[in-house]
Amino acid sequence: MENFLLIIIVFLILILMSFILFYFYTQQSLRDISNRLNTLQPSDANKRSPETIRRERAYCHDQLVVLEAELSTSKRESLTTEELESIDRARKTIKACIEELKHSGDWIGLPFDFEWTEMLARLPNVNTLYRNAEQQATAPEGAEAVPSALGLDKR
Numbered sequence: 001m002e003n004f005l006l007i008i009i010v011f012l013i014l015i016l017m018s019f020i021l022f023y024f025y026t027q028q029s030l031r032d033i034s035n036r037l038n039t040l041q042p043s044d045a046n047k048r049s050p051e052t053i054r055r056e057r058a059y060c061h062d063q064l065v066v067l068e069a070e071l072s073t074s075k076r077e078s079l080t081t082e083e084l085e086s087i088d089r090a091r092k093t094i095k096a097c098i099e100e101l102k103h104s105g106d107w108i109g110l111p112f113d114f115e116w117t118e119m120l121a122r123l124p125n126v127n128t129l130y131r132n133a134e135q136q137a138t139a140p141e142g143a144e145a146v147p148s149a150l151g152l153d154k155r
Contacts, residue, residue, distance in 0.1 A: 050106035057097040060090040064123055071125040079129045087130050091116060 067083060079087070094116050120127045 047104065048100070050101060050104065053097050053100050053106075057094050060093045060097075061119055064090055064119070064126055068123040068126045071129065077129075079133055084130070084133055087126065094119065 063086065067086070098115060114122075120130070
């Protein structure tokens with residue numbers, strides 16, 4: 001009986017040692033796989049902080065607010081080409097910042113983070129003149145003559 005008990009204890013010790021070795025090699029393999037994956041992923045050094053992204057977005061929005069104030073005081077009916085280019089640059093930068101915030105998971109949403117359309121809607125003069133300029137740029141040349149020929153001209 002004692003031999004049988006000794007054989008069972010030795011067998012259990014062998015099973016325990018095999019589980020420990022299996023666990024050790026599995027952990028080592030997982031660590032190697034994790035290290036390989038970390039080298040394939042882009043480093044966090046290229047990522048910007050959410051505050052930096054929001055600061056850049058706010059700078060572009062401030063430029064649009066200054067343009068809105070200028071348009072409010074001067075009561076102009078059109079935008080210059082430089083102003084259109086600055087609005088386009090601000091639009092591209094703001095949209096890129098929004099996408100970067102969403103991609104990084106730092107997008108808060110309303111009422112703290114606004115989309116481009118929401119920002120533009122809060123600037124009525126810039127919005128109206130910018131959309132008119134876009135519409136004139138994309139309208140075909142013959143489209144101007146059609147309303148006046150049909151008597152639909154608002155003059």
